[in-house]
Amino acid sequence: MRVPVLLLGVIVALAAILAAGCMGPSTPLQNMSGTTPTVTPSPVCRTATSAEEMVAFVEKAFEYAKTEGKDAALAEFSNRSGRFVDGDLYIFAYDLHATTLAHPFQPELVGTNRWNYTDVAGNHPLPDTIGAAQSGGGFSHFVYYDPSDNNTVKPKLGYAMLVAPDWILGSGIYNANEGDPFIRRGDDPRVRANLTAFVNESVAYARAHGRAAALREFNDPNGSFIRGDVYVFALDYNGTNLAHPFRPELVGTDRSRAQDSLGVNYTRVQSLLAQQGGGFLFYRYPNPAHNMTPESKMSYVAPVDDAWYVGAGVY
Numbered sequence: 001m002r003v004p005v006l007l008l009g010v011i012v013a014l015a016a017i018l019a020a021g022c023m024g025p026s027t028p029l030q031n032m033s034g035t036t037p038t039v040t041p042s043p044v045c046r047t048a049t050s051a052e053e054m055v056a057f058v059e060k061a062f063e064y065a066k067t068e069g070k071d072a073a074l075a076e077f078s079n080r081s082g083r084f085v086d087g088d089l090y091i092f093a094y095d096l097h098a099t100t101l102a103h104p105f106q107p108e109l110v111g112t113n114r115w116n117y118t119d120v121a122g123n124h125p126l127p128d129t130i131g132a133a134q135s136g137g138g139f140s141h142f143v144y145y146d147p148s149d150n151n152t153v154k155p156k157l158g159y160a161m162l163v164a165p166d167w168i169l170g171s172g173i174y175n176a177n178e179g180d181p182f183i184r185r186g187d188d189p190r191v192r193a194n195l196t197a198f199v200n201e202s203v204a205y206a207r208a209h210g211r212a213a214a215l216r217e218f219n220d221p222n223g224s225f226i227r228g229d230v231y232v233f234a235l236d237y238n239g240t241n242l243a244h245p246f247r248p249e250l251v252g253t254d255r256s257r258a259q260d261s262l263g264v265n266y267t268r269v270q271s272l273l274a275q276q277g278g279g280f281l282f283y284r285y286p287n288p289a290h291n292m293t294p295e296s297k298m299s300y301v302a303p304v305d306d307a308w309y310v311g312a313g314v315y
Contacts, residue, residue: 049088051139051183052296054173055159055282056262057084059269061091061169062161066272070164077102077169078110088148093169096134098126101167119143120153133160133168136196136279136300139187146174157183162279182296186282191314195230195300199278199312202232206304218243218310219251229289229315236308237275239267243310246288260284261294270301274309278302287315 061084065073076082077091084091085104093102098115114126125142132138140158145151157178160170176183185191202225206214217223218232225232226245234243239256255267266283273279280300286292299313 048175049173051157051159051173051176051180051186052282053262054089054157054171055186056260056264057086057089058091058159058161058169058171059264059266059281059283060084061171062163063265063269063272065163065169070167073163073169074102078104078107080104088173089171091169091171093163093167094126094130095167096130096165098130102169125158129158129160129170130168132158133162133170136192137161137273137281138192139183140170141178144172144174149174162276164276182282185314186280186298191298192280192300195280195298195312195314196302198227198230199232199300199302199310201225202310202312203302203304206234206310211304211308214304215243219245219248221245229287230312232310232312234304234308234310235267235271237271237306239271242308247286270299270311271309274301274303274311278309285313289315 061073061077064076064084068076074093077084077093079085080090082104090104091102092100094100094114097113098117099113100109100111103109117124117126119125119142121143123142125140125144128140128142132140137160140160142156142158143153144156146154154174155176156172156174157176158170158172160168162168202214202218205217205225209217215234218225218234223245231245232243233241235241235255239254239258241250241253241255244250257265258267259265260283262284264283266281266285269281273281278301280298282296282298284294285297287295287297295315297313297315299311301309301311303309
C-alpha cells in the first residue's frame with residue numbers, strides 16, 4: 001500500500017520530534033540539597049533557541065517586572081503554565097544574596113539560598129549571574145543538568161538583568177554556540193567598556209553644555225558624537241525621540257511602542273534601564289552602514305537627568 005505524500009510528511013515530522021526527545025518523560029534534577037525533585041519540561045516543542053532569542057525573552061520579562069511590580073512578576077515567573085515558560089526557556093529570579101525568588105520547575109528552591117551552589121565543573125553560577133546583572137546586564141557561563149535530555153550535563157549560557165537594587169531575573173540555554181558574534185560581542189569587556197565610556201562622555205557633554213546645545217550636536221551627522229558606525233541617540237522618558245543623526249525623520253516622534261522583530265519593546269526597555277541608572281540591552285535595529293538593514297545591536301543607555309537619557313550601540 002502506498003502512503004500518501006502528505007501523510008508520509010506527517011510521519012517523518014513526528015518521528016523527528018520523538019527522536020529529539022520533545023515528548024519525553026520528566027526526569028529528576030539534583031538540587032543543592034542533594035534531593036532529586038521531578039522537573040517536567042515544558043510540553044512545547046521548538047527548535048534550538050538562539051542566544052539572541054534568549055536575551056529578548058529576558059528583556060520582555062524585565063519590562064513585565066518593571067511594569068507589573070515585583071509580586072505579580074514573581075508569581076508569573078513561577079507559573080509553569082504562564083507566559084514566561086516557552087519551550088526550553090523560562091525565567092528565574094534571585095535576590096542579590098542568591099536566595100531563589102522564582103523558578104517554575106523547581107518550586108522547592110524558592111526561599112532557599114544558593115550562593116554556595118557549585119556546578120560539576122566547579123563554577124559558582126549564582127555569584128557570576130548576579131555579577132553579570134549588576135554590570136548592567138550580561139552573560140554567565142556554567143554547566144548544568146538538562147532535564148529535557150536525561151539530566152545530561154551540558155554547557156549552559158545564562159543572561160541576567162538587574163530589576164531593582166535588590167533582585168535580578170534571567171534565563172539560559174544549553175549548548176550555545178560560543179563562537180556566535182552575538183555572544184562574543186556581548187561578552188567582550190573592551191566593547192562594553194568602550195561603549196560605556198562613549199555614552200558617559202555624551203552625558204558629561206549634555207550636562208556641561210545644556211540640553212539644547214547637546215541635542216544639536218547629537219543630531220549633527222558630521223558632529224563629534226559619531227565615531228565610525230557608532231553614534232549617540234537621545235530620548236525622553238515618555239519615548240519621544242530627541243536625537244538621531246541618521247534618522248532625522250524620527251526626531252520629535254513618539255517611539256514608546258517601538259518593537260523589533262523579536263517582540264522587544266526596546267524604547268520602553270531603554271527608558272526603564274536609564275531610569276534605574278543605566279544598562280545594556282540588545283535589539284534589532286536598522287544599521288545606517290548597511291542601507292538601514294535591521295541587524296542585532298547592543299546598546300548602552302544612561303540618564304542625563306530626570307527628563308531624558310542618551311545611548312549608543314554597536315552592531
